[in-house]
Amino acid sequence: xxxxxxxxxxxxxxxxxxxxxxxxxxxxxxxxxxxxxxxxxxxxxxxxxxxxxxxxxxxxxxxxxxxxxxxxxxxxxxxxxxxxxxxxxxxxxxxxx
Numbered sequence: 693x694x695x696x697x698x699x700x701x702x703x704x705x706x707x708x709x710x711x712x713x714x715x716x717x718x719x720x721x722x723x724x725x726x727x728x729x730x731x732x733x734x735x736x737x738x739x740x741x742x743x744x745x746x747x748x749x750x751x752x753x754x755x756x757x758x759x760x761x762x763x764x765x766x767x768x769x770x771x772x773x774x775x776x777x778x779x780x781x782x783x784x785x786x787x788x789x
Contacts, residue, residue: 725740726738726739726740726741727739727740729745731747734749734750735747735748735749736748736749736750736753
């Protein structure tokens with residue numbers, strides 16, 4: 693075996709060791725992100741808000757968006773009764789990682 697072949701083999705072994713370590717490392721859980729799908733019946737489903745998707749038809753989404761200020765006012769008026777669940781916000785920087 694020539695010296696050049698030996699150097700190439702050593703580089704390949706080092707690369708394989710690094711790949712092996714990367715595979716052994718504990719995997720980070722992906723940050724939850726919001727995604728959208730159109731159902732077979734044409735409804736719009738939003739995934740990533742909770743365990744189950746939120747599915748509404750276009751007219752229902754439009755009605756909900758039109759009531760956004762009223763919803764915010766209602767939430768603010770009832771802060772003492774509203775359950776708070778922490779929400780992880782995914783930025784584009786984290787999605788690329």
